Amino acid sequence: MSIKENIDSILNKVEKAAKKVGRDPADIMVVAVSKTVDSNRALKAVESGIVNLGENRVQELIKKYDSLTDTDVKWHMIGHLQRNKVKYIIDKVEMIHSVESLKLAKEINKRASQNNLLAKVLVELNIGGEESKFGISEESIYEFLESMEEFENIKVMGLMTVAPFCEDPEDVRWVFKKMKNIFDKVSVMNFKNTEMKYLSMGMTNDFEIAIEEGSNIIRVGTAIFGARNYKED
Ligand SMILES: *Cc1c(COP(=O)(O)O)cnc(C)c1O
Numbered sequence: 001m002s003i004k005e006n007i008d009s010i011l012n013k014v015e016k017a018a019k020k021v022g023r024d025p026a027d028i029m030v031v032a033v034s035k036t037v038d039s040n041r042a043l044k045a046v047e048s049g050i051v052n053l054g055e056n057r058v059q060e061l062i063k064k065y066d067s068l069t070d071t072d073v074k075w076h077m078i079g080h081l082q083r084n085k086v087k088y089i090i091d092k093v094e095m096i097h098s099v100e101s102l103k104l105a106k107e108i109n110k111r112a113s114q115n116n117l118l119a120k121v122l123v124e125l126n127i128g129g130e131e132s133k134f135g136i137s138e139e140s141i142y143e144f145l146e147s148m149e150e151f152e153n154i155k156v157m158g159l160m161t162v163a164p165f166c167e168d169p170e171d172v173r174w175v176f177k178k179m180k181n182i183f184d185k186v187s188v189m190n191f192k193n194t195e196m197k198y199l200s201m202g203m204t205n206d207f208e209i210a211i212e213e214g215s216n217i218i219r220v221g222t223a224i225f226g227a228r229n230y231k232e233d
Contacts, residue, residue: 003041004048006224007032010207011049014218017211028211029198031076033221035060036228039067045224046071052094054078054219058085065092078160078200078219080134083107091115097160097200097219100124100134102147105154112153120157122200125182127175128164135161138182142189149192156191158198159183160217169206176201176213183214 001009010030018025031054034042042053042064051072055061056079065075074094081089081098089096090111099105099121112119123144126135136144141159148156161179163172179201187196200217202210207218222228 003044003224007045007048007050010220010223013208014211017208021212023211027216029217031078031200031217031219032224033078033203033219034064034225035079035221037221037225039064041225043068043071046073050224052076054097054221056080058082058088062088062092076219086111090119091117095120095122095157095198097122097217098124098134099156100126100136102144105148105151109151109153117153119154121154122158122160122198123156124160124162125179127161127178128172130164133162133164138178141182141186145186145189145191145194148194151193154193156194156196158196158200158217159186160198160200162203163201163206163210165205169209172206173209173213176206176210176215180214 015025031052032045032050033054035056052074054076077093078097086107124135126133163175183199201215202218204222
């Protein structure tokens with residue numbers, strides 16, 4: 001199937017999953033994850049209606065950013081971000097989904113301030129407890145958001161997680177449920193510099209379940225561009 005057909009098929013599934021639980025499909029943002037995919041194919045996705053592209057490596061993001069300057073594409077940094085690379089992307093990305101340490105947040109705040117901009121970020125949580133995954137624990141989210149109150153050039157727009165991979169996505173429904181629960185709890189706590197708007201969860205294998213549980217940003221790579229054939233982080 002073509003990239004366009006893949007995207008149409010996903011949008012169809014998004015609509016079905018949303019309607020199943022009485023949600024408006026228009027409230028769900030699809031971030032097409034173009035990591036390892038060349039700029040031409042990423043452009044195909046944009047020509048097929050995709051507005052948001054996600055990358056997990058700084059160098060790759062910058063390269064594609066430069067190739068796609070003629071489009072209105074919005075870039076999302078979704079992968080582990082090293083502090084010394086924040087300066088390269090701070091003025092190029094719509095949102096950073098992977099803030100999982102105070103040191104990283106501090107650097108983002110510093111660079112955002114130097115560029116005179118407000119950095120939109122999501123806090124990454126590790127719900128599955130897997131050691132191989134980045135993200136702060138459920139218990140530390142409140143303290144973390146409290147620490148964000150001193151960063152005037154950061155706006156925390158929500159939470160993000162990468163669920164453990166399971167053959168049957170029903171096996172990770174609990175992760176999404178838990179995320180929604182935490183999201184709802186912190187939403188009413190009115191932390192300064194925080195506006196809980198986005199819940200970024202759900203990938204190729206599990207986005208329909210994530211939507212049923214309240215996700216409003218799904219990050220889909222494989223189902224749009226096909227299997228990636230080289231190793232990633
Ligand atoms: C690669 C990646 C995705 C997309 O994964 P697929 O299974 O290919 O849809 C989503 N989120 C993050 C953080 C990723 O690194």
